[in-house]
Amino acid sequence: MDESGLARTDLGLFLNLNATDAALPTYRRLFLALRTAILSGRVQGGVRLPSTRALAAQLGIARNTVKSAYELLQAEGYLHSRHGAGCFVAALPVAQGLRSGAAGALAYNAGDEDQMPAVRARPGLLQPGLPALDQFPYRRWQRALQAAASTPALTATDPQGDAGLRVEIARWLGLQRGMQVAPSQILITSGSQQGLYLIANQLTTAGDRVLLERPGFSGTEQAMRLAGACVDHIDQQALARTDTLGAARLMVLTPSRNFPMGHTLAADRRLALLNWAAGHDAWLVEDDYDSEFAAGPALSALFSLDTRDRVIYAGTFSRTLFPGLRLGYLVLPPAWVAAFVAVRRIMDGGLSSLPQRALAAFMASGDYSRHLRRMKRLYAQRRARLEQQLAESPLRALPIIDAGGGMHLCLGLPDTVDDIAIAQRLAGEGVGARALRLYDPEGRPGLVLGFAADAEDAMRRGVDRLVRVLAPRLRAPD
Ligand SMILES: Cc1ncc(COP(=O)(O)O)c(C=O)c1O
Known part of the structure; x- marks a missing residue:
């Protein structure tokens, strides 16, 4: 027994200290270890803890470290000190469900991230949806962030989104997408996914019929189903026959690039859909x-043809x-703006103003459009390189079945091949290709291969692995 009446092994601090994430500062690890011991009832209320000097000597750590841990425990109400008598554990109800002695029950473990489904895995080779981060203008972006941080406006955020950013987006949409939009119609979101969620939430009630283009992005369907909508899928033929679509609350589509x-959706079909x-x-x-x-000039947005306020962009x-x-935006019919902003206010009070202001400055300076022009050229080159590497590989007979441009290409596979199983195999090899049937379960099998993010060497490694996995499955049976 030491001076506190507790054997050192009773506290189990050594064990718990080492079981806690090594990346945390030592005082924090000690705090977590002690807190676990207290909450689990292993160290009971009323017990006097060793002096900071004694515990520091036992654990081989600095006395100030122990002091900091004790101070934190005291501030959170786990300990109280009696003048001249030391630190005592507060009388607390025993927390249910804690594993006694395991610091991990409360402490953060570095390995937890791998278990969390919401955290995206590290991108693979040929990963779709990933831009050329090796070519990102980091310096200019950092400068924009720095300038944004020094403005006094950081004290507040507008739930509709930073006013300056909305002005820049409205200007951009006018120039690039042929859209006449007032900044007051724009709602800044944390990406299209949040935009789709807000739309589902605001415009549909449970049981409403919603039409989704197929093939299409699975995140859209998830947002609609979460709101209780009844989802029907429409293929390209059905899109062409609007008289057979029937009534629905809304339709989500990607008319400028499926x-x-x-x-793309031709003008006659766009007009028919608006009607x-x-x-x-x-x-x-x-x-x-x-x-x-898009390969070539971008088509004008469907929004730009709408004269009856039926389109949300x-x-x-x-x-x-x-x-x-995590920044995107919605362009709303004026009548809907107030309702969306009201929800926004309740949801999160608005997004962080710093990146929004930085982005506004980045757009206003011309850095954004310069970057996009460069990326458009680069992606065309990277696409050509991937097509060439595939053409020179044993996969040369497989057709490229998408419409060109973009940041990924779609490689068709024979009908007998299970593209979802292939994509899983590829993921094990570090290749981020997606199965085409994820986006259209009744369509043909294939792989969606990103080419934007990979420089030449990485792309070659990706294609080599693709060949390794795919070629044995493509050989005709003897
Ligand atoms: C067609 C489509 N829409 C929306 C999204 C969501 O994008 P964001 O990152 O803006 O939420 C994605 C993401 O891959 C997508 O492919």
Whole structure:
């Protein structure tokens, strides 16, 4: 027994200290270890803890470290000190469900991230949706961030989104997408996914019929189903026959570049869809996720043809800048703005103003459009390189079935091949290709191969692994 009446092994601090994430500062690890011991009842209320000097000597750590841990425990109410008598454990109810002695029950473990489904895995080779981060203008972006941080406006955020950023986006949409938009119609989101969620939440009630283009992005369907919508899928033929669509609350589509095939919706079909929406009091949601990288000039947005306020436009910076930015926007019919902003206020009070202000400055300076022009050229080169590498490989007979441009290509596979199983195999090899049937379960099998993020060497490694996995499955049976 030591001076506190507790054997050192009773505290189990050595064990717990080492079981806690080594990246944390020692005082924090000690705090967590002690807190676990107290909460689990292993160290009971009323017990006097060793003096900071004694515990520091026992654990071989600095006395100030122990002092900091004790201070934190005291500040959170686990300990109280009696003048001249030392630190005592507070009388607390025993917390249920804690594993006694395991610091891990409360402490953060570095390995936890791998278990969390919400955290995206590290990108693989040929990863779709990933821009050329090796070519990102980091310095200019850092400068924009720095300038944004020094402005006094950081004290508040507008739930609709930074006013300066909305001005820049409105200007950009006018120049690039032929859209006449007032900044007051724009709502900044944390990406298109949030935009789709907000639309599902605001415009549909449980049981509403929602039409989704097929092939299409699975995140859209998830957002609609979460809101309780009844989802029907429409293929390209059905899109052409609006008289057979029937009534629906809304339709989500990617008219300027289908996801993931890249084809566009011709003007006659766009006009027919606008008429269908007006006739059925339905909304058209235009998900314009990467029209910036269309082969040739980008088509005008469907939104720009709408004279009856039936179209909601969703844009994102995930592909034009980087996915971790988590910034996008909705362009709303004026009548809907107040309701969306009200929800926004309740949801999160608005997004962090710093990256929004930085992005506004980045756009205003011309850095954004310069970057996009460079990326458009680069992606065309990277696409050509991937096509060439495939053409020179044993996979040369496989057709490229998408419409060109963009940041990924779609490689067709024979009908007998299970593309989902192949994509899983490829993931094990560090290749981030996606199965085409994820986006259209009844369509043909294939692989979606990203080419934007990979410089030549990485792309070659990706193609080599693709060959290794695919070639044995493509050989005709003897
Ligand atoms: C077609 C499409 N729409 C929306 C999204 C969501 O994008 P964001 O990162 O802006 O949430 C994606 C992401 O891959 C997508 O492919």
